[in-house]
Amino acid sequence: MPRTSLDPAAVAALTARLPAVDLRSPSGRQPVHTCYVPADKVTDSTVADWGAQALAALGSRSPSAFAALLGVPEDLHERVRAKLAAEPVEDLRIDFEDGYGTRPTEDDDAERTALLVRRWVAEGRAPTRFGLRMKSFDTKALADRGLRTLDIFLTALGDVPPGFVITFPKVTSVAQVEVFTDVLDLFDHDLRFEIQVETTQSIVDGSGRLAVPQFLSAGRGRVTALHFGTYDYTASCGLGAAHQHLAHGACDFARNVMQVSAAGHGVELSDGSTNILPVDDNVDHGWQTHYSLVRRSLAHGFYQGWDLHPNQLVTRYAAVYAYYRETLAADARRLKAYVDKAGGAVLDEPATAQALSTSFLRALDCGAVTAEELHTLTGLTLPALTALARRATT
Known part of the structure; x- marks a missing residue:
C-alpha cells in the first residue's frame, strides 16, 4: 500500500471548512430585447402595432436590397418577416420613467395599463416577458410616486403572472436596493426586479468598491437582470453629447464590470439603446447603426438590448439571426x-x-x-x- 504523510483526519477537518460552490446561470428563456413604451402610449394593440409597423418597414426593401444594406444573406429577409409576423415583441416594458416624463398624476395610466396586461395574459396575447419601469429613488418625492404607481398597478393586475418583472432605474446606492427589496416584501406576491445600471455609483461606490455585487446581495434573490443605460451612464461620466453612444470605451468598462459581477449569480445582462432611429429619411442609416451595435453587443456577450422604435425590430432580429446562423x-x-x-x-x-x-x-x-x-x-x-x-x- 502506498505510503502517505498526511493525516486523513486532519485533511478532512481542513476541507470541511470549504464553502459549497453555488455558481448559477440564468434559467429559462432570455428575450433578445426589451421594448420600452411610454405608459400613456400603451394601448390594447401596442404589440400588434409594433409588429405591423416593423413588417411595413421591412417590406419596403426587397430581399436583395435588404441583404446589400446590412451585408446579410438574402434568406434573412424572410426569416425576419416570419418572426415579426409571429412574435414581434419578446419583452415589453411599460415606462413610467424617462419616456413618460413628469405629469400631475400617473394613477389613471397605472390602473389602465395593468388592466390591459391582465387582459393580454387572460387571452394569451402577452409577450413572453413584460412589466413596468417605475420612477427612480433619486429623491423621496420620486420614490413615493414610483411606489404609489407600483401599488396601483399591482392592485389592478391581481395575481402576478409568469414573466412579469419590475425595472428599477438609476440606482445609486445599496440602500436604495435594500429599501426597494423591503418594500416588495410588503406585497403578497413573489416579485422580481431588474436593476438599471446607468450611474457611475452603480459601478464603483464612494469607497472604491464594486457596487453591483452589493446590489445583488441586497436584492436577496429578487434581482433577475442588470440593464445598462447608455445615455444616463455616459452623461454621469461627463461625456459630451457627441460621444454618448454604446460603442464608447466608458460603456465597455461598465459592461465588463456588470459581467464579472453577475457571473455565477443567475442574473441576466442587457445592453442599452441607441437614439439613432430608423425613421423618415434616416431609415437606412438608422438600420445600419442599430445592426452594427447589436452585433457588437452580441460579440461582447450581451444577448439582450433595448429597442425604442418599431423599426428597430427589423435590425434587432436581422442582427441576432445573422449572428447565430453565420457559425x-x-x-x-x-x-x-x-x-x-x-x-x-x-x-x-x-x-x-x-x-x-x-x-x-x-x-x-x-x-x-x-x-x-x-x-x-x-x-x-x-x-x-x-x-x-x-x-x-x-
Whole structure:
C-alpha cells in the first residue's frame, strides 16, 4: 500500500471548512430585447402595432436590397418577416420613467395599463416577458410616486403572472436596493426586479468598491437582470453629447464590470439603446447603426438590448439571426466532435461545449434556428443539448 504523510483526519477537518460552490446561470428563456413604451402610449394593440409597423418597414426593401444594406444573406429577409409576423415583441416594458416624463398624476395610466396586461395574459396575447419601469429613488418625492404607481398597478393586475418583472432605474446606492427589496416584501406576491445600471455609483461606490455585487446581495434573490443605460451612464461620466453612444470605451468598462459581477449569480445582462432611429429619411442609416451595435453587443456577450422604435425590430432580429446562423454549421461540427471525442485540430473543453450548447439553445428560443436543424447538424436531442449547457454530463 502506498505510503502517505498526511493525516486523513486532519485533511478532512481542513476541507470541511470549504464553502459549497453555488455558481448559477440564468434559467429559462432570455428575450433578445426589451421594448420600452411610454405608459400613456400603451394601448390594447401596442404589440400588434409594433409588429405591423416593423413588417411595413421591412417590406419596403426587397430581399436583395435588404441583404446589400446590412451585408446579410438574402434568406434573412424572410426569416425576419416570419418572426415579426409571429412574435414581434419578446419583452415589453411599460415606462413610467424617462419616456413618460413628469405629469400631475400617473394613477389613471397605472390602473389602465395593468388592466390591459391582465387582459393580454387572460387571452394569451402577452409577450413572453413584460412589466413596468417605475420612477427612480433619486429623491423621496420620486420614490413615493414610483411606489404609489407600483401599488396601483399591482392592485389592478391581481395575481402576478409568469414573466412579469419590475425595472428599477438609476440606482445609486445599496440602500436604495435594500429599501426597494423591503418594500416588495410588503406585497403578497413573489416579485422580481431588474436593476438599471446607468450611474457611475452603480459601478464603483464612494469607497472604491464594486457596487453591483452589493446590489445583488441586497436584492436577496429578487434581482433577475442588470440593464445598462447608455445615455444616463455616459452623461454621469461627463461625456459630451457627441460621444454618448454604446460603442464608447466608458460603456465597455461598465459592461465588463456588470459581467464579472453577475457571473455565477443567475442574473441576466442587457445592453442599452441607441437614439439613432430608423425613421423618415434616416431609415437606412438608422438600420445600419442599430445592426452594427447589436452585433457588437452580441460579440461582447450581451444577448439582450433595448429597442425604442418599431423599426428597430427589423435590425434587432436581422442582427441576432445573422449572428447565430453565420457559425451554425461550424459550431455544430465542433460540438459533435467534442461529444464523439473525435479529436482534431481543436481540443475543446467542457466549458466550450457548454458555451456552444447554450448558444444553440438561445438561437432556438428566438427562432434563429429550428429544433430539426439543430438535431440534423449536431445529432443531439434538446435534452442532450440542455444537459451540455448545464455541464450535467461531466
